[in-house]
Amino acid sequence: MANxxxxxxxxxxxxxxxxxxxxxxxxxxxxIVLDVREPDEYEQGTxxxxxxxxxxxxxxxxxxxxxxxxxxxxxxxxxxxxxxxxAQTLQNLDYQKVVSxxxxxxxxxxxxxxxxxxxTLNSDKRNRYQxxxxxxxxxxxxxxxLLDSKVLCIGAGGLGSPxxxxxxxxxxxxxxxxxxxxxxxxxxxxxxxxxQDRIGEAKVDSAKKTLTSLNRDIEVVTYNMRxxxxxxxxxxxxxxxxxxxTDNFPIxxxxxxxxxxxxxxxxxxxxxxxxxxxxxxxxxVGPTYRDMVPEPPPPELAPSCAExxxxxxxxxxxGSLQGLEAIKLLLGLGDSLVGRLLTFDxxxxxxxxxxxxxxxxxxxxxxxxxxxxxxxxxxHCQAAPLLG
Numbered sequence: 001m002a003n004x005x006x007x008x009x010x011x012x013x014x015x016x017x018x019x020x021x022x023x024x025x026x027x028x029x030x031x032i033v034l035d036v037r038e039p040d041e042y043e044q045g046t047x048x049x050x051x052x053x054x055x056x057x058x059x060x061x062x063x064x065x066x067x068x069x070x071x072x073x074x075x076x077x078x079x080x081x082x083x084x085x086x087a088q089t090l091q092n093l094d095y096q097k098v099v100s101x102x103x104x105x106x107x108x109x110x111x112x113x114x115x116x117x118x119x120t121l122n123s124d125k126r127n128r129y130q131x132x133x134x135x136x137x138x139x140x141x142x143x144x145x146l147l148d149s150k151v152l153c154i155g156a157g158g159l160g161s162p163x164x165x166x167x168x169x170x171x172x173x174x175x176x177x178x179x180x181x182x183x184x185x186x187x188x189x190x191x192x193x194x195x196q197d198r199i200g201e202a203k204v205d206s207a208k209k210t211l212t213s214l215n216r217d218i219e220v221v222t223y224n225m226r227x228x229x230x231x232x233x234x235x236x237x238x239x240x241x242x243x244x245x246t247d248n249f250p251i252x253x254x255x256x257x258x259x260x261x262x263x264x265x266x267x268x269x270x271x272x273x274x275x276x277x278x279x280x281x282x283x284x285v286g287p288t289y290r291d292m293v294p295e296p297p298p299p300e301l302a303p304s305c306a307e308x309x310x311x312x313x314x315x316x317x318x319g320s321l322q323g324l325e326a327i328k329l330l331l332g333l334g335d336s337l338v339g340r341l342l343t344f345d346x347x348x349x350x351x352x353x354x355x356x357x358x359x360x361x362x363x364x365x366x367x368x369x370x371x372x373x374x375x376x377x378x379x380h381c382q383a384a385p386l387l388g
Contacts (some may be wrong), residue, residue, distance in 0.1 A: 008081055015087040017102045020111055023074050026099070031072040036086045037105070039120075041078060046105065048116045052140065055082045058089055064136025072097040079104040119144055125217065129171055142331050143171060147217065149330045152176035152236055154227065154255065155245030156203040158315030159269045159322060161193040163243045166323035168211040168218055172330070175211060176239060178223040179203040190312040227251055229374040232258045241326045242266045245319065249296035250377040256281065256289035260364050261372040265329055265338075269322045274311050274346040276318035279337045279356065280325055283366040286338035287356040290364050296377065314346055 018026065027033060033050035035042055042052045053061050055077070066073065073095060075083035080102045087100040101108070109115060121129070121140055125147075132138045132146075151172050153160045156179040164175055181203050183194045191203075198206040204222035211220050223235060232254050236242055242259065244266050246252055252268075259266045265282035268289060281288045321342070328334050341354040358365075364372060 008084060011084045011088040012100075015084060015091060016099045017080070017084070018074070018099045020101060020103050020108050020113065023076075023099075023101045023108075024113060026072070026074055029072075031074050031099075032066070033074050033076055033101075034066075034086065035105070036075060036077050036082050041105075042118060043120050044117070045109065045115050046118050047076065047108065048114065050076070050118075052118070055086055058086055059093070061136040061139070062090065062093065062095075065139065066095075069093070069095045070097060071095070074099055074101055076101045076108075077104045078106050080107075125171075128217070132170070137333055138331060146171045146327070146330060147173040149241075150174040150176070150239045151241050151243060151326050151330070152178065152239040153243045153245060154178045154251070155247070156191070156193055156207040157181075157187065157245060157247070158190040158271065158310065159245030159319040160207075160243070161191050162316045162319035163245065163267075163269075163323040163326070164193065164207065164211060165214065166320060167243075167326060168215045168220075170323075170327055171215065171217055172327075173217070174219045174221060174239075176221045176223065176235070177204050177207045177211075178225070178227060178235065179207070180224055180226045190310065190315050192316070227254065229254050229376045233261060233374060236264055237262055239264060241329050243322050243326055244268045245322070249293075252289055252293075253296065253377050254374055257364055257372055257374045259283055260288055260290075260366055261369045261374065263366055263369070267322045267325045267329070267337075269318045271310055271314050271318055273308055274314065275344065276314055276346075277341055277343045278318055278321045278325065279341045280329065282329075282336070282338045287358045288362075288364070290362055291359045292341070292356055294359065294362075311346055314344075317344060317346075 033047045035046050035050045035052045036055040036058060038054055051065060053065060073090060075086040075098060077083040080100060083100040083104060087098045090098045121143060129143045132143050133140060149172050151167055153164045153175060156177050164177065167175055183198045183201050183203055183206050185199055187194060193207045193210045202224050204224045208220040208222055236258055242264055244255060255266060259281060260283040263284050265280060267280050269278045325337055328336055339356050341356055343352045
């Protein structure tokens with residue numbers, strides 16, 4: 001006990017402590033509260049918008065959760081002891097603006113200051129997603145964000161299959177699936193959402209069975225319809241991210257224009273024979289599909305997979321990359337493929353990256369969103385003017 005007191009006294013001599021009243025003012029000044037109590041303590045209440053890292057996980061997790069070492073941090077525990085040690089640790093890790101809240105959360109509550117019951121994962125979800133929870137960049141907060149997120153997959157075929165499977169497994173709370181086709185035996189060489197017993201069944205119904213059997217935490221919303229200018233904006237507006245697994249140019253263009261109008265990012269993927277490509281079109285910050293392909297090519301220059309063939313495993317690679325990019329967008333992780341086109345050649349087993357840039361003369365943009373009119377391009381060899 002004496003040793004603990006000596007260590008605590010030493011820690012407090014090396015850090016700055018603030019009262020609960022001073023902490024409240026710092027919080028109003030945009031300081032971050034770092035709650036270092038155990039999970040069962042945290043679940044019973046905390047300060048709103050606090051970040052939770054148990055003291056025992058601090059050294060291994062803090063740099064993934066708070067990478068900027070100039071961030072202003074208030075360490076908080078139940079009474080002020082663990083937070084003092086936490087503040088000392090943060091200083092040793094070169095965090096420059098750290099204080100410990102004397103009296104801790106117990107005193108904060110006793111003084112009737114504002115606090116909340118945080119949203120937490122139950123034991124079943126903690127077990128299911130534990131490999132995500134171990135990643136500081138995701139953790140509890142990131143997993144709960146995924147469970148609250150909505151992703152629309154356009155197409156339940158080669159690309160939509162791996163993308164939706166991994167999004168479902170990751171715990172994306174709502175998955176929308178758009179497809180008006182039925183399962184055909186020729187699909188089964190690559191479309192792993194479906195199986196032999198579902199030949200003739202609507203692809204969206206087959207997809208829902210597969211995805212909900214993989215993860216009962218999620219909701220799967222199906223759209224057994226053809227996307228058109230009349231419905232695309234209404235459909236995508238309910239989602240945070242769109243994964244584009246389409247295989248025809250008219251849909252890609254109306255999706256682009258709906259994305260530019262709503263600001264919803266699109267994770268684009270396409271495949272052909274032994275090659276594939278993936279990128280992210282976020283109209284608010286980067287180039288769009290019309291920047292990459294200003295006009296649709298004539299049909300004879302753009303054969304489909306049904307006409308040219310495709311290696312069965314190829315969409316698994318590209319679709320998985322699309323799922324990865326969607327998760328990164330939802331969580332704000334890493335560097336997305338905005339402004340970057342990643343291509344893959346299966347025969348060479350090589351990836352290449354190309355830069356994409358905005359066309360300054362393009363008018364179908366987020367900045368012009370109030371003037372965009374979405375029209376169908378079926379039968380058009382060139383894109384029609386879409387600004388009102």
